[in-house]
Amino acid sequence: MKSVEAITSLAETFRVLGDPTRIRIAFALSREELCVCDIANLLGVSQSAVSHSLRTLRQMKLVRFRKEGKIAYYALDDDHIAELLEVGFGHVEEKR
Amino acid sequence: MKSVEAITSLAETFRVLGDPTRIRIAFALSREELCVCDIANLLGVSQSAVSHSLRTLRQMKLVRFRKEGKIAYYALDDDHIAELLEVGFGHVEEKR
DNA sequence: CGCTTACATGAACACACGTTCATATATCGT
DNA sequence: ACGATATATGAACGTGTGTTCATGTAAGCG
Numbered sequence: 596m597k598s599v600e601a602i603t604s605l606a607e608t609f610r611v612l613g614d615p616t617r618i619r620i621a622f623a624l625s626r627e628e629l630c631v632c633d634i635a636n637l638l639g640v641s642q643s644a645v646s647h648s649l650r651t652l653r654q655m656k657l658v659r660f661r662k663e664g665k666i667a668y669y670a671l672d673d674d675h676i677a678e679l680l681e682v683g684f685g686h687v688e689e690k691r
Numbered sequence: 692m693k694s695v696e697a698i699t700s701l702a703e704t705f706r707v708l709g710d711p712t713r714i715r716i717a718f719a720l721s722r723e724e725l726c727v728c729d730i731a732n733l734l735g736v737s738q739s740a741v742s743h744s745l746r747t748l749r750q751m752k753l754v755r756f757r758k759e760g761k762i763a764y765y766a767l768d769d770d771h772i773a774e775l776l777e778v779g780f781g782h783v784e785e786k787r
Numbered sequence: 788c789g790c791t792t793a794c795a796t797g798a799a800c801a802c803a804c805g806t807t808c809a810t811a812t813a814t815c816g817t
Numbered sequence: 818a819c820g821a822t823a824t825a826t827g828a829a830c831g832t833g834t835g836t837t838c839a840t841g842t843a844a845g846c847g
Contacts, residue, residue: 597780602715604783605776610709614805618702622693631824644806646825651805656786665814665823675782680701682778684693686771687700690752710835727794740836742795747835761793761844 611655612679616640617648620669624658625677628670707751708775712736713744716765720754721773724766 612618619638623629629637635645649669652658657676660669671677708714715734719725725733731741745765748754753772756765767773 597718601780601783601787602718603711604787605779606709606711606714608709608779608783609705609714613702613704613706613709615699615702616805618705619698622698632822641807642824643808643826647805650825662824667824673782673785675778675785679775679778679782682771682775683701683704684697686769686775687697687704689769689771691697691700712835728792737837738794739796739838743835746795758794763794 608655608657611651611657614648616644617652618680620645620648620652621657621671621676622680624669624671625680628668630666630668634669704751704753707747707753710744712740713748714776716741716744716748717753717767717772718776720765720767721776724764726762726764730765 612621616638620634623634623637631645631649632642634640634649635642638645640648649658649660653660656672658669659672660667662668708717712734716730719730719733727741727745728738730736730745731738734741736744745754745756749756752768754765755768756763758764
């Protein structure tokens with residue numbers, strides 16, 4: 596039996612990925628490291644909204660970033676995240 | 692590149708699993724088929740809340756059910772769901 | 788038949804959430 | 818030093834969401 600905290604934390608993770616903007620960001624980052632403004636341009640979302648979304652993703656340790664001068668490069672925090680996305684895609688594609 | 696619909700649908704799936712009650716239900720169902728009142732007792736949640744949650748899970752085809760007399764037995768719709776939960780647990784347990 | 792049990796559902800309320808807007812900080816170019 | 822660029826963040830506003838409460842339907846039981 597899994598602990599209550601693990602289940603709560605898992606729900607949190609899914610909830611964070613359960614937003615169109617955030618999952619699009621995660622999916623973009625699964626292909627390559629990107630800076631904030633590139634993400635914003637790529638998705639057609641305001642820089643502010645991207646920053647807020649990245650903050651949420653960061654808090655759940657789904658993404659990490661490194662700062663190079665004034666530019667912040669974001670990437671998925673580890674391979675589990677990409678795996679989670681792929682298993683998820685497997686599900687939605689089967690159901691279509 | 693994944694289609695916009697696939698990403699939207701994936702976000703929906705994660706959103707639905709991103710609720711404590713619903714993910715607890717999904718986790719319980721990953722072990723065995725259960726009827727509504729058993730789920731309610733198991734989680735300590737009202738029957739009404741469980742029914743509403745199951746409806747949401749059903750709409751995303753995450754669970755299926757069969758009716759036997761007046762009792763409705765619910766189960767995960769397919770093995771992908773359990774896999775999704777396990778990959779998710781792998782992530783949260785690594786991050787702790 | 789009533790009565791109980793199992794489940795579903797609509798309305799409503801309180802709360803959470805994502806975006807925008809305004810603004811702050813820090814770095815780069817000139 | 819000054820303006821432009823890159824990013825972060827707080828407040829606020831509209832919207833979405835989960836629960837409860839009340840009620841409905843349908844099956845089993847005496």
